[in-house]
Amino acid sequence: MKKHIFGLLLLFCGSLSAQQSLQSNGELQTAIVNADHSVSINVFAPMAQQIILNGELTANQPQPMVRDTDGIWSYTTAPLISDLYLYWLDIDGVRALDPGNSYVIRDISFLYNYVIVEDNSGLYGTRSVPHGTVESIWYHSDKTNMERRLTVYLPAEYEQSRGKYPVLYLLHGSGGDEQAWIELGRAVQILDNLIAQGKAEPMIVVMPNGNMSEDAAPGYGCKGLVRPNILAEHRMDGFFEECFPEIIHYTDTHYRTLRNSDSRAVAGLSMGGYHSYWLSLNYPDMFGAVGLFSAVYHHGDMPQAVYQNEMEKLGDLQKHKPLYRIYIGNEDFLYMQNVEQRQLLDALQFPYTYTESTGGHQWTNWRHYLVDFVTYLFK
Numbered sequence: 001m002k003k004h005i006f007g008l009l010l011l012f013c014g015s016l017s018a019q020q021s022l023q024s025n026g027e028l029q030t031a032i033v034n035a036d037h038s039v040s041i042n043v044f045a046p047m048a049q050q051i052i053l054n055g056e057l058t059a060n061q062p063q064p065m066v067r068d069t070d071g072i073w074s075y076t077t078a079p080l081i082s083d084l085y086l087y088w089l090d091i092d093g094v095r096a097l098d099p100g101n102s103y104v105i106r107d108i109s110f111l112y113n114y115v116i117v118e119d120n121s122g123l124y125g126t127r128s129v130p131h132g133t134v135e136s137i138w139y140h141s142d143k144t145n146m147e148r149r150l151t152v153y154l155p156a157e158y159e160q161s162r163g164k165y166p167v168l169y170l171l172h173g174s175g176g177d178e179q180a181w182i183e184l185g186r187a188v189q190i191l192d193n194l195i196a197q198g199k200a201e202p203m204i205v206v207m208p209n210g211n212m213s214e215d216a217a218p219g220y221g222c223k224g225l226v227r228p229n230i231l232a233e234h235r236m237d238g239f240f241e242e243c244f245p246e247i248i249h250y251t252d253t254h255y256r257t258l259r260n261s262d263s264r265a266v267a268g269l270s271m272g273g274y275h276s277y278w279l280s281l282n283y284p285d286m287f288g289a290v291g292l293f294s295a296v297y298h299h300g301d302m303p304q305a306v307y308q309n310e311m312e313k314l315g316d317l318q319k320h321k322p323l324y325r326i327y328i329g330n331e332d333f334l335y336m337q338n339v340e341q342r343q344l345l346d347a348l349q350f351p352y353t354y355t356e357s358t359g360g361h362q363w364t365n366w367r368h369y370l371v372d373f374v375t376y377l378f379k
Contacts, residue, residue, distance in 0.1 A: 028042055028044060028072065028100065029042065029100070030042045030043065030098055030100035030101050031098065031100070031101040031103070031113065031115040033115065033116075033117050034076070036079045037079045037080050037081070037082070037117050038076050038077050038078060038079045038080065039057055039076070039077045039080060039085070039115055039117065040074065040075070040076045040077075041053055041057070041065070041074065041075050041076075041087070041098060042072055042073070042074050042100065043065065043072070043073045043074075043089065043091075043098060043099065043100065044070075044071055044072050044073075044100075045071060045073055045091060046070075046071025047071075048067075048073065048091050048092055049092050050064065050090075050091075050092055051064070051065040051067075051073045051089055051090065051091050051092075052064050052065065052089070052090040053065055053075045053087060053089060054087060054088050054089070054090060055085070055086045055087030055088055055112065056083075056085040056086050056087060056362075056364070057077050057080070057085045057087045057115070058075075058077060058087075062090070063075055080117045081117070082117055082118035082119065082122050082124075083116075083117060083118070083124070083364055083367075084114055084115075084116050084117075084124050084186060084363070084364075084367070085114060085115050085116075085117065086105070086107065086112040086113070086114050086363075087112060087113050087114070087115070088110075088111075088112055088113060097111060097112075097113050098113045101113045101115070103115070105183055105184060106183070106228070107175075107184055107363075108175035108176070108228050109175075109227055109228040109229075123186075123189065123190050123193045123194065123371060124186045124189050124190065124367070125189060126189055126192075127189075127192070127193055127196070129156075129192055129193060129196035130156030130157070130192070130195075130196060131156055131192050132153050132154055132155045132156050132158070132188060132191060132192055132195075133153070133154040133156075133158065133159065134151065134152070134153055134154075134182060134188055135151070135152045135154065136149060136150070136151055136152075136178075136220075137149070137150050137152060137254075138150075139246070139247070139250040139254075141243060141246050142246065143239075143242065143243045143246060144212060144243060146215045147215060148208075148209060148215050148216070149178055149209055149215060149216035149217070149220060149221070150178055150206060150207065150208050150209070150247065150250075151178045151179060151181070151182055151206075151207040152204065152205070152206050152207070152251075152255070153182070153187065153188055153191060153204065153205040153206075153207075154204055154255070155191070155195055155202035155203060155204070156192065156195070156196075156202075157202055158202075158204070158256075162256070163256065164256045164257055164258045165202060165203055165204050165255075165256060165257060165258060165263075166201065166203045166204070166257070166258050166262075166263035166264065166265070166377070166378040167203065167204045167205070167206060167251060167255075167257050167258075167263065167264050167265070168203055168204070168205045168206070168265045168266070168267065168374065168377060169205075169206050169207075169208070169247070169248075169264075169265070169266045169267075169287075170187065170205050170206070170207050170266075170267055170268065170272075170370075171207075171208070171210055171266070171267065171268030171269070171271075171272030171273075171275050171276060172207070172209075172210055172268065172269065172271070172272050173268070173269045173270030173271045173272050173273075174235060174270060174271040175228060175229070176210070176271075176272075177209050177210075177211065177214070177216070177217035177218070177228075178207050178208055178209040178216065178217055179207075179217045180207075181205075181207050181370075182207065184363050185363065185366060185367055185370060186367055187205060187207070187370065190367065190370060190371055190374070191203070191205060191374065194371065194374060194375065199375050200374045200375055200377070201377060201378040201379070203374070203377065203378060204251070204255055204257060206247065206251050208247050210235065210240055210268075210271065210272060210275060211229075211235055212235070212239045212240050212243060235271060236271060236274060236275075236296070236302075237302070237304060238278075238302065238304030238305070238306040238307060240275050241275065241278050241279055241282055241306045242306060244275075244279055244283075245283075248264075248286070260288075261285055261286055261287055261288045261320070261322075262288040262378075263288070263378060264286060264287050264288060265287055265288060265289035265290070265291070265323075265377050265378070266279055266280065266286075266287045266289075266290055266291070267289075267290065267291030267292070267293065267370070267373055268291070268292075268293065268295070269293040269294055269295075269366045269369075270293070270294050270295065270296055270334070270361065271296055272293070272295075273291075273292040273293050273294060273295025273296060274295055274296040274297065276290055276291065276292055276295070277290070277292055277295055277297065278306055278307065280317055280322065280324075281310065281313035281314060281317055282306050282313065284313070284316050284317040284319070284320050285320055287322060288320075288322055288323060289322060289323035289324075289325075289373075289376070289377055289378075290322055290323070290324050290325070291325050291327070291369070291370075291373040292324075292325070292326045292327065293327050293365070293366050293369040293370070293373075294327065294328055294329065294332050294334055294338075294361055294365065294366065294369075295326070295328075295334070295337075295338065295341075296334060296337065297334075297337045297338070297340070297341045298337055298340075311348070314344075314345070314348055314350055315348065317350075318348070318350050318351075321351075323353075323376060323377075324350070324351065324352035324353070325352065325353045325354075325355070325372075325373055325376065326338065326341075326342065326352055326353070326354050326355070327354075327355045327356075327357065327365070327369040327372070327373075328355075328356055328357070329356070329357045329358060329359040329360050329361070329362070329365045330356055330357070330358055330359075331358065331359055331360040332359075332360045332361045332365075333360065333361055334361065342354060355369070355372065357369075
């Protein structure tokens with residue numbers, strides 16, 4: 001075992017130092033986006049016996065890389081559609097990052113390299129447009145007796161303006177946190193670009209931490225460098241919905257907001273869709289628009305008051321006529337829950353707009369849903 005670990009260390013260290021040298025001479029590059037939108041991955045690892053490329057670059061189908069006589073392992077994908085793609089390497093059975101690609105992102109407890117494939121009209125890259133401001137702020141929660149962290153996006157014109165702005169509350173899924181939408185979701189770039197193109201209204205976007213037992217994303221809170229946990233306590237037990245008015249109160253008292261339901265929206269993915277749904281039912285006059293992205297609807301027999309009297313609450317919400325938009329992929333494991341939920345809404349003649357995409361429970365879809373949803377807000 002010691003020999004095996006030592007050998008792997010030599011492999012990685014040797015690969016890293018050699019590749020740094022090769023890169024400095026301009027001889028080896030990786031994560032290359034080619035003219036046809038294919039992507040080439042290249043790794044210098046002469047001691048490796050096998051390298052397998054994993055992740056979204058290969059549609060989550062592991063693909064063996066090919067080694068040349070100089071110890072460079074390569075793989076070129078098929079042409080890809082415009083998107084952000086996560087990937088990682090399996091080097092002789094050990095999960096590893098691409099040492100030549102410094103762009104790394106965390107999703108729950110795993111690290112991934114990523115590459116963006118798009119032309120100059122894409123929404124996920126940083127363009128030469130006015131840029132908004134991103135703030136990580138702390139607010140006091142009386143209900144949790146914590147200082148808790150929020151991520152807030154302010155549109156580019158906010159600092160120079162004296163005007164008031166509508167607010168989108170954007171919620172993450174299980175295992176996520178207040179950073180998920182700006183990192184994996186590219187929410188900042190999406191908002192900057194859509195606002196600059198006149199396709200979205202200037203808005204404030206508030207991204208809270210939906211794990212009510214935590215004060216902040218792993219590594220940023222008082223617990224220190226804890227391991228991210230997809231099953232954190234108080235995720236879907238009604239406590240988030242109960243505490244949410246504190247977030248709205250903080251936002252309205254610390255930013256120049258329009259304080260009415262027509263100027264307030266909520267949306268979320270998966271668990272965040274679950275919260276968005278129940279927030280809209282429990283506070284029917286709070287939000288003028290609701291976006292449900294691959295939402296969870298059924299989470300067992302929940303005794304909490306916020307989850308009771310669903311039909312009655314839907315009837316009350318219908319009187320307020322919110323913009324209600326539901327999104328799901330046709331390969332999503334929550335697809336049938338969404339079918340059943342739409343049947344329930346149809347039986348009540350509750351108005352909503354439904355968008356069904358290809359694919360499953362993945363950021364590729366959630367970014368697309370956000371792009372679509374925000375173009376309908378605050379018109």
